[in-house]
Amino acid sequence: MATSTLNRRSFLLSAVATTGALTLGISLTGCSEDQRPLSKNTEPQTFNAFISIASDDSVTIQVPCSEMGQGVFTALPMILADELDADWEKVTAETASADKAYHYKTGWDDQATGGSYSIAGWYAALRNVGAAAREMLTDAAAETWNVPASECVTNKAVVSHPMSGRSLGYGALVAAASKRTVPENPKLKSAEDFQIIGHPKSRKDTTAKVDGSAIFGVDVKLPGMLIATVKTSPTFGGMVKNYNEGAALAMPGVRGIVPVPAGIAVVADSYWQAHKAIDALDIVFDSGSNAEQNSEKISAELHKGLSEEGLVAHEQGKAKEAIAANDSNAVTAVYEVPYLAHACMEPMACTVDVRADSCHIIAPTQAPGEVRRLAEKITGLPLEKIKVDVTFLGGGFGRRFEVDFVEQAILASKAIGRPVKLIWSREEDIAHDFYRPASVVRLSAAFDKAGDGLAFDCRLVAPSISQRALNLPDSELDGAAVEVLREIPYGFANTYVDYVRKDLGVPVGWWRSVGASQNGFIRESYIDELAHSRGEDPYQFRRRLLGEDKRHLGVLELAAEKAGWKNQLPEGHFHGIAVVMSFNSYVAEVAEISIEKNGNLKIHKITCAVDCGTVVNPSIVEAQVVSAVVYGLTAAAAGEITIKGGAVEQSNFHDYPALKLSETPDIEVHLVKSTEPPTGIGEPGLPPLAPAVANAIFAATGKRIRSLPFSKNGMTLA
Amino acid sequence: MISLRINGNKYDVDVDPETPLLWVIRDHIGFTGTKFGCGIGECGACTVHIDGEPVRSCSYQAGDAQGTAITTIEGLSPDGSHPVQKAWVAEDVPQCGYCQSGMIMATAALLDEKPHPTDADIDDSITNICRCGTYPRIRKAIHLAANTKGEA
Incomplete structure (x- = not known):
C-alpha cells in the first residue's frame, strides 16, 4: 500500500482512537449492536450484520459505505453476493445505519466513505462474509438431508444435492444456518468461478433515481418535522454581533431562531419561509481577524x-x-x-430528532461514525441511544466527510424540541466549504x-x-x-x-x-x-x-x-x-x-x-x-x-x-x-x-x- | 390560497403566491423527486413541465402556475416506463442521481419538441448541471430514447 493513503488513513485512525476503543475483528455473524432487525424487506430473517434472507430466497445486503454516486450500493453487494451464490436479480441493497459492525476490518477503524477505499477496504472482508454464509447454509442443508456437505452445491440462493435430486432455498435454511459456528477460513472462489464480480451489472439504485423516489438528505420526512436554514459569517473566523430576532419571528411560519457556531439557524414550517426569515434577521457580523485577507x-x-x-x-x-x-x-x-469548492449537486442537508433520551440523525454523510460521535458529544446521550441513518448523497467528493452541517441540525432540533431538517442555500454551500x-x-x-x-x-x-x-x-x-x-x-x-x-x-x-x-x-x-x-x-x-x-x-x-x-x-x-x-x-x-x-x-x-x-x-x-x-x-x-x-x-x-x-x-x-x-x-x-x-x-x-x-x-x- | 394542477390532481395550497413553485411542490404537496440545486435557475435540478414546457421551478412563482398543468418526475409515467426513463435505465445513467429528475424532465420536453434531436440540439437544450459528469451516458440515453420512443 502506498504511503500516501496510509498516511491519510493513519491520521484518521488516530483521530478515531481518541474517541474510545472500538474493537476490531467483530464476529462477522454477530448481529449489530442493538440486535434490531436490519432489513426493511418483508419477512426477512437476519443472518448476520450484512445479510438477511427472506423466505422467497431474496437477499438483502447492508452496504457499509455511503452511496454518493460512486457505485458502492451495487459493487459492494456484488462482492458478497458472488461468494454467497445469491441470485443477483433477487439481491436488494440497503445503506447500513451507523454501527460498529460496519467499521472496516483493516486499515481504518471507522464507518466512513472516502479515500477511494470502499472496494479496496471491503473486498476481502465481504468475500469472507459471503463465503462463510454460503458454507453455513450448505452445512445446514447437508445436516437436514444427512449427507456430506461436500456432495452439495449452491447456485442462485439454492443448495442442492445432485445425487439425490434434493434442493432447499436459502430462505428455508437461514434460521438453522445462522445458528451454526462461523467458519474462520471459508473457501473462497477462484477468480475464474466468479459469476457476478467482474461483470457490468446494472446499478441497484438506478430505478429509484429515474422515477424520483430515491431519498436524499433534502427529501427526508419525519412526523412533526420543521425545516431550517442557516446563515453564518461570510468572513472565516467571524462571529454574529447582533440580529433582528423580532422581525424574523414575526414572519409567517417561523418557529424559532437558534444560534449555531458563527451564525444563526431559522426554523420554520417550510424551507422558503425559513429562507425569507434569514434575510429579515439582518444579521450583523463581527468580521474577526481574517477581515483583511484576500x-x-x-x-x-x-x-x-x-x-x-x-x-x-x-x-x-x-x-x-x-x-x-x-x-x-x-x-x-x-x-x-x-x-476549489466541491459544489455537490445537493446542498448540505441533515435531519435530526433530538429527544430527552434519544437522538435520531438521518444524513447524507460520508462519515456516519463521526456523526454519531459528534451527536454523543453535543447531546450527552450514550452512543447506543444515538441512531444514524444514511440517505443517498447528492454528491460527496470529500465535502460530506465534514460534519459542520450536522452539528447545526443537532443544535436546531435540540433547541426547538422537534425534528428538524436543515437545508443550506447554494450560497451558503459555496461560501462555507472546506x-x-x-x-x-x-x-x-x-x-x-x-x-x-x-x-x-x-x-x-x-x-x-x-x-x-x-x-x-x-x-x-x-x-x-x-x-x-x-x-x-x-x-x-x-x-x-x-x-x-x-x-x-x-x-x-x-x-x-x-x-x-x-x-x-x-x-x-x-x-x-x-x-x-x-x-x-x-x-x-x-x-x-x-x-x-x-x-x-x-x-x-x-x-x-x-x-x-x-x-x-x-x-x-x-x-x-x-x-x-x-x-x-x-x-x-x-x-x-x-x-x-x-x-x-x-x-x-x-x-x-x-x-x-x-x-x-x-x-x-x-x-x-x-x-x-x-x-x-x-x-x-x-x-x-x-x-x-x-x-x-x-x-x-x-x-x-x-x-x-x-x-x-x-x-x-x-x-x-x-x-x-x-x-x-x-x-x-x-x-x-x-x-x-x-x-x-x-x-x-x-x-x-x-x-x-x-x-x-x-x-x-x- | 392558490390552486395548482400537478400530475393530473388539483391541490389547494395556503401559501404566499410568490413562493417558488419548487418549494410548494416539495414542502407543501410533498413530491420530493424535484430537486433544489441552486435557487437561481442555473442548474436545472428543479425542472418540471408547465403545459409541456420545461421550467426551472426554483425561479418560477407558484402563483403564476395557477391554471396550468404541471408535471413533475412523479407524474411523467405511473411506473418509470416513460421512454426517457427506460433509456436512462438501459444506459445506467445516474451516479449520485440528484440531478437526474431534472435531466429526464428536460429531455422528455426536448423529445416532445424534436423527436430525433441531433447532438447540436442536445447541446443547446440540455443545459442542466451534473457534478458527477454523467453527460456522455445522458447523450447516449437521449439518442436511445429517441430511437425507441416510436415503438412504445
Missing part, C-alpha cells in the same frame, strides 16, 4: 514560502548539490493552483550526460488539511499534501522534496483526489517541460524514465496506443499526455485538443487507461473515470475560489461554473486486465486530466500553463 495576499504568502525551510518529505542523495553543479541543463519552474488548498510549488531538475535523471528538487507551499481536520502537530508532515510529488516515479538518482505549511485563514478539506489533484497537474506538467527542454517526445521521455515500472508503463502505453499517439492527427489537433498513480491505482490520459480561430480551447477527446487491479464492475469503473475527468475538467477549465475581505467571492453556479454537456469531450476508458487486489477508482481518474490538457495546449501553442484555471491563462472552453 487572494493577492494569499498568493504572496505562498510564494514567500518558497524561501522558507519546510518539513522534509523525501530525501535521497544530494539533489540540491547535483542541480547546482549542473545548472547549465537545470530547469526550474514555479506552479500555482487556486482554492476548500481544496491553494498551493505554490517550485521544481528543479537536472540530467546527466547519458540523459538519465540526476536530480529532482521540489518545495511545496500550501495549507494543510490534516492540520485543520485532524490537529496534526506542526512537527509532523502532512502526507496528503505532498502525495504524487513525493512519489516521483521517474528514477531521479537524487531527490529532495520538502513542504512549507501555511495557515491562511481559509478552511481546507478533502477534495476529490486530495493532494494528487494539484500535485498531479504540477508534476506531470513539469515532466512535460523537461521532455521539451531535452527535445524529446513527452510520451517516449516518460517511457524511458519509468524504466521497469510495469504498472505505470502499462497504462501509459495503453493510453498512447488507444489515442493513436504516434499517428497523424487531423490538421490543427494536438495531443498531451500524463500519468499519475493515486489511491494505489494507475491512470494515464491523453488529451486531444485544438485551438479555435477565436482562441477558444476545444477538447475533442480524453483517452484514459486505468489499472485499478481486480475490477468488480467495469461499467461502474468506466463511469467513475468519466466522472473524475469531468470533475477535473470543470476545475481545470474555470474553477477558482477567490477571497476578498476574508470571505469567498463566488456564490453560486453563475460564478463558480460547472462543466456542461455541450463542453464535455468524448471520453474513452480502457481497463488493464489484472488479478491484483482492487484499488481505488472514485478519485484516480482526476489527477492526470489537467496536465494532459495543459500539455496539449503547450503542443498547440507553445504556451506553458503553470497556473490554474485555464480561463486565467486566456483559455476559454469552446
Whole structure:
C-alpha cells in the first residue's frame, strides 16, 4: 500500500482512537449492536450484520459505505453476493445505519466513505462474509438431508444435492444456518468461478433515481418535522454581533431562531419561509481577524514560502548539490493552483430528532461514525441511544466527510424540541466549504550526460488539511499534501522534496483526489517541460524514465496506443499526455485538443487507461473515470475560489461554473486486465486530466500553463 | 390560497403566491423527486413541465402556475416506463442521481419538441448541471430514447 493513503488513513485512525476503543475483528455473524432487525424487506430473517434472507430466497445486503454516486450500493453487494451464490436479480441493497459492525476490518477503524477505499477496504472482508454464509447454509442443508456437505452445491440462493435430486432455498435454511459456528477460513472462489464480480451489472439504485423516489438528505420526512436554514459569517473566523430576532419571528411560519457556531439557524414550517426569515434577521457580523485577507495576499504568502525551510518529505542523495553543479541543463519552474469548492449537486442537508433520551440523525454523510460521535458529544446521550441513518448523497467528493452541517441540525432540533431538517442555500454551500488548498510549488531538475535523471528538487507551499481536520502537530508532515510529488516515479538518482505549511485563514478539506489533484497537474506538467527542454517526445521521455515500472508503463502505453499517439492527427489537433498513480491505482490520459480561430480551447477527446487491479464492475469503473475527468475538467477549465475581505467571492453556479454537456469531450476508458487486489477508482481518474490538457495546449501553442484555471491563462472552453 | 394542477390532481395550497413553485411542490404537496440545486435557475435540478414546457421551478412563482398543468418526475409515467426513463435505465445513467429528475424532465420536453434531436440540439437544450459528469451516458440515453420512443 502506498504511503500516501496510509498516511491519510493513519491520521484518521488516530483521530478515531481518541474517541474510545472500538474493537476490531467483530464476529462477522454477530448481529449489530442493538440486535434490531436490519432489513426493511418483508419477512426477512437476519443472518448476520450484512445479510438477511427472506423466505422467497431474496437477499438483502447492508452496504457499509455511503452511496454518493460512486457505485458502492451495487459493487459492494456484488462482492458478497458472488461468494454467497445469491441470485443477483433477487439481491436488494440497503445503506447500513451507523454501527460498529460496519467499521472496516483493516486499515481504518471507522464507518466512513472516502479515500477511494470502499472496494479496496471491503473486498476481502465481504468475500469472507459471503463465503462463510454460503458454507453455513450448505452445512445446514447437508445436516437436514444427512449427507456430506461436500456432495452439495449452491447456485442462485439454492443448495442442492445432485445425487439425490434434493434442493432447499436459502430462505428455508437461514434460521438453522445462522445458528451454526462461523467458519474462520471459508473457501473462497477462484477468480475464474466468479459469476457476478467482474461483470457490468446494472446499478441497484438506478430505478429509484429515474422515477424520483430515491431519498436524499433534502427529501427526508419525519412526523412533526420543521425545516431550517442557516446563515453564518461570510468572513472565516467571524462571529454574529447582533440580529433582528423580532422581525424574523414575526414572519409567517417561523418557529424559532437558534444560534449555531458563527451564525444563526431559522426554523420554520417550510424551507422558503425559513429562507425569507434569514434575510429579515439582518444579521450583523463581527468580521474577526481574517477581515483583511484576500487572494493577492494569499498568493504572496505562498510564494514567500518558497524561501522558507519546510518539513522534509523525501530525501535521497544530494539533489540540491547535483542541480547546482549542473545548472547549465537545470530547469526550474514555479506552479500555482487556486482554492476549489466541491459544489455537490445537493446542498448540505441533515435531519435530526433530538429527544430527552434519544437522538435520531438521518444524513447524507460520508462519515456516519463521526456523526454519531459528534451527536454523543453535543447531546450527552450514550452512543447506543444515538441512531444514524444514511440517505443517498447528492454528491460527496470529500465535502460530506465534514460534519459542520450536522452539528447545526443537532443544535436546531435540540433547541426547538422537534425534528428538524436543515437545508443550506447554494450560497451558503459555496461560501462555507472546506476548500481544496491553494498551493505554490517550485521544481528543479537536472540530467546527466547519458540523459538519465540526476536530480529532482521540489518545495511545496500550501495549507494543510490534516492540520485543520485532524490537529496534526506542526512537527509532523502532512502526507496528503505532498502525495504524487513525493512519489516521483521517474528514477531521479537524487531527490529532495520538502513542504512549507501555511495557515491562511481559509478552511481546507478533502477534495476529490486530495493532494494528487494539484500535485498531479504540477508534476506531470513539469515532466512535460523537461521532455521539451531535452527535445524529446513527452510520451517516449516518460517511457524511458519509468524504466521497469510495469504498472505505470502499462497504462501509459495503453493510453498512447488507444489515442493513436504516434499517428497523424487531423490538421490543427494536438495531443498531451500524463500519468499519475493515486489511491494505489494507475491512470494515464491523453488529451486531444485544438485551438479555435477565436482562441477558444476545444477538447475533442480524453483517452484514459486505468489499472485499478481486480475490477468488480467495469461499467461502474468506466463511469467513475468519466466522472473524475469531468470533475477535473470543470476545475481545470474555470474553477477558482477567490477571497476578498476574508470571505469567498463566488456564490453560486453563475460564478463558480460547472462543466456542461455541450463542453464535455468524448471520453474513452480502457481497463488493464489484472488479478491484483482492487484499488481505488472514485478519485484516480482526476489527477492526470489537467496536465494532459495543459500539455496539449503547450503542443498547440507553445504556451506553458503553470497556473490554474485555464480561463486565467486566456483559455476559454469552446 | 392558490390552486395548482400537478400530475393530473388539483391541490389547494395556503401559501404566499410568490413562493417558488419548487418549494410548494416539495414542502407543501410533498413530491420530493424535484430537486433544489441552486435557487437561481442555473442548474436545472428543479425542472418540471408547465403545459409541456420545461421550467426551472426554483425561479418560477407558484402563483403564476395557477391554471396550468404541471408535471413533475412523479407524474411523467405511473411506473418509470416513460421512454426517457427506460433509456436512462438501459444506459445506467445516474451516479449520485440528484440531478437526474431534472435531466429526464428536460429531455422528455426536448423529445416532445424534436423527436430525433441531433447532438447540436442536445447541446443547446440540455443545459442542466451534473457534478458527477454523467453527460456522455445522458447523450447516449437521449439518442436511445429517441430511437425507441416510436415503438412504445
